[in-house]
Amino acid sequence: MTLPIDMRAVHIPEPGGPEALRPATQPLPVPLHGQILIKLAYAGVNRPDALQRAGAYAPPPGASPLPGLEGSGHVAAIGPGVSRWSVGDAVCALLPGGGYAEYAVTNAAHALPIPEGLGLREAACLPETCFTVWSNMAMRGGLKAGERFLVHGGSSGIGTTAIQIAKALGARVFTTAGSAGKCEACLGLGADRAINYREEDFVEILKAEGGADLILDMVGGSYLPRNVKALAMEGRLVQIAFLTGPKVELNFAEVMMRRLTITGSTLRPQSDLAKARYAAELETHVWPMIARGALRPLIDSEYPLEDAAKAHARMESSDHIGKIVLKL
Numbered sequence: 001m002t003l004p005i006d007m008r009a010v011h012i013p014e015p016g017g018p019e020a021l022r023p024a025t026q027p028l029p030v031p032l033h034g035q036i037l038i039k040l041a042y043a044g045v046n047r048p049d050a051l052q053r054a055g056a057y058a059p060p061p062g063a064s065p066l067p068g069l070e071g072s073g074h075v076a077a078i079g080p081g082v083s084r085w086s087v088g089d090a091v092c093a094l095l096p097g098g099g100y101a102e103y104a105v106t107n108a109a110h111a112l113p114i115p116e117g118l119g120l121r122e123a124a125c126l127p128e129t130c131f132t133v134w135s136n137m138a139m140r141g142g143l144k145a146g147e148r149f150l151v152h153g154g155s156s157g158i159g160t161t162a163i164q165i166a167k168a169l170g171a172r173v174f175t176t177a178g179s180a181g182k183c184e185a186c187l188g189l190g191a192d193r194a195i196n197y198r199e200e201d202f203v204e205i206l207k208a209e210g211g212a213d214l215i216l217d218m219v220g221g222s223y224l225p226r227n228v229k230a231l232a233m234e235g236r237l238v239q240i241a242f243l244t245g246p247k248v249e250l251n252f253a254e255v256m257m258r259r260l261t262i263t264g265s266t267l268r269p270q271s272d273l274a275k276a277r278y279a280a281e282l283e284t285h286v287w288p289m290i291a292r293g294a295l296r297p298l299i300d301s302e303y304p305l306e307d308a309a310k311a312h313a314r315m316e317s318s319d320h321i322g323k324i325v326l327k328l
């Protein structure tokens with residue numbers, strides 16, 4: 001495969017609103033030891049990209065300064081020490097950054113085959129949400145069959161994935177969303193109960209059911225003490241973001257008396273080894289769910305790479321349901 005010297009990309013010359021995303025020409029990245037170069041067909045858009053664009057989520061050392069945490073395409077070149085992949089293989093991959101571009105490099109162990117039954121477009125939407133949901137819900141949160149699971153933001157990229165994986169694991173799934181249409185979409189994905197948080201109180205609903213065994217939360221703020229109230233005895237709360245702020249007053253006596261666990265994580269700064277472990281878990285546990293039709297990415301909309309600003313504006317309107325993709 002003959003590779004060009006330059007590629008089309010979208011970069012962030014100055015932090016700001018969606019208009020801060022500007023088309024640009026950039027040099028092709030070079031795969032180092034243990035890395036592969038992927039010619040991307042599609043890239044997924046995620047909230048953390050918007051945080052980076054706004055100047056609030058810096059790429060980790062060594063990562064591309066371009067936004068974009070996931071994508072799909074074909075392996076275009078291989079760095080030293082890579083044995084699993086060959087040039088031309090179709091893959092989807094978690095990226096350390098750099099997905100808003102024609103070519104991106106990533107650790108070879110953070111790439112996965114395109115799951116059976118999916119195309120490149122759908123596969124591009126999997127890595128960031130699947131790595132995040134599986135590592136927090138299953139590995140950190142320990143969700144088990146028969147447990148009551150609550151995920152906030154059910155219509156988000158994360159939420160639509162968490163609902164389906166939790167259901168496939170045999171949990172009873174509760175979710176919150178901000179409109180009747182979003183709640184309907186969550187029920188369509190298999191949620192047992194979708195709570196329109198503008199009309200109903202998730203704490204009362206969960207308490208009436210015996211409390212949540214596990215809550216996956218991205219909202220934070222006033223939800224933190226409310227989540228604690230909604231948890232069952234020995235319940236776990238896993239925090240993956242703070243859309244409404246990280247600082248609250250909390251009565252820790254409740255945590256102690258009901259033996260609760262509060263934890264959380266962010267994916268991007270974790271080690272290559274940790275991400276490789278998550279990738280292996282996904283291939284073992286989640287890829288078979290996709291092959292048997294239990295998990296399908298829900299795609300809200302698609303934009304050409306050069307319209308990344310429009311994609312971010314749509315995401316920040318919160319009108320979307322599911323994932324937004326960029327076509328390279």
Ligand SMILES: NC(=O)c1ccc[n+]([C@@H]2O[C@H](COP(=O)([O-])OP(=O)(O)OC[C@H]3O[C@@H](n4cnc5c(N)ncnc54)[C@H](OP(=O)(O)O)[C@@H]3O)[C@@H](O)[C@H]2O)c1
Nearest residue numbers: 046047132153156157158177178218240241243265266267
């Ligand atoms: N920890 C990690 O490693 C990790 C990795 C990936 C993503 N995340 C986080 O997970 C969250 C979801 O990511 P995503 O890409 O799936 O996002 P997304 O699709 O844009 O969804 C965010 C959803 O959150 C809901 N929401 C609730 N309160 C909100 C508020 N104050 N402002 C904006 N939206 C609010 C909105 O739905 P309603 O209309 O129902 O309110 C919105 O659709 C983000 O906060 C992201 O930063 C964390």
